[in-house]
Amino acid sequence: MSKDELALYTIYRSSAAWRVRIALNLKGLKYESRPVDWNGESMKEVLSLNPAARIPVLVHNGKVLTESLAIVEYINETFPGPKFLPTDAYKRHQSRAIALHIACGIQPLQIGRTNDKVEELAGAGTGPKWAAYWLYRGIEELEQMVAKTAGKYAIGDEVTIADVCIPSILFNARRWNADISAFPVLLAIEKNLSEIPAFADAHPSKQLDAPKA
Ligand SMILES: N[C@@H](CCC(=O)N[C@@H](CS)C(=O)NCC(=O)O)C(=O)O
Incomplete structure (x- = not known):
């Protein structure tokens, strides 16, 4: 089993979650997708992780990550595979x-x-x-x-x-x-x-x- 456990709180048409899904896929990472229902119990879980009450939230080995572009940069720096930021x-x-x-x-x-x-x-x-x-x-x-x-x-x-x-x-x-x-x-x-x-x-x-x- 991979040492990296990744869970993504997502909504299918959330543009910010979509960015993180692309970054995870580009690195070939497997992750658990946790779809969020705005008005349901799952939203309470999101709120406990992200006081800004926004999707996406990525949990990596217990570490909570918010803000899609900051998450994309974290994925870029943390995992092997293609880089999303040019060297120039x-x-x-x-x-x-x-x-x-x-x-x-x-x-x-x-x-x-x-x-x-x-x-x-x-x-x-x-x-x-x-x-x-x-x-x-x-x-x-x-x-x-x-x-x-x-x-x-x-x-x-x-x-x-x-x-x-x-x-x-x-x-x-x-x-x-x-x-x-x-x-x-x-x-x-x-x-x-x-x-x-x-x-x-x-x-x-x-x-x-x-x-x-
Ligand atoms: N700057 C945040 C924006 C996140 C964001 O706006 N997410 C939307 C879904 S795409 C959301 O949670 N909206 C909640 C709302 O409209 O109250 C990021 O890039 O992660």
Whole structure:
């Protein structure tokens, strides 16, 4: 048996959990998937582990890890296998800048708690419009960023932490009806990533708690 015990508190369409699933898969790590029900008992367990009440939480040999990008970097440093951060300092910066643009500049503006508060303050139906606006705007900026750096993937032809963040934000854009059809660089990167098993297996549709088709 492996000395590494890994358990991931996840929700199939959580974009932040999706990033961690990709990182675990890229390293070829086996982990126990613990799907969380927002309104159920499992959420109490998450709260006891993460005071910020957010998914994902990864438990590695009893150590509790929160914040998806910090978890991805921990996985990168702790386990053998492919590295998600380029050895070149400038490329490493670029990959982190793209990851942070997505994880801090776009994603928090369209999560459940944000949309719910917008609805509460601005009225019924405003949450989805808010989410679509910020997704479109952030992804339009992202397209310009990757147009300067991309090869097959976001930073040239190596898979980096930037790529770990791209599929879920495009998925969320479609979910909230933001039209991303005019962003060819991102769409090509998304297609190339979808051909990598570690990315394909992390897709929401492949998760234990995904709705049955
Ligand atoms: N910065 C956190 C964000 C985590 C996050 O926003 N998770 C979402 C699911 S994708 C969540 O737990 N949302 C709870 C809410 O909307 O209240 C991370 O990257 O781990």
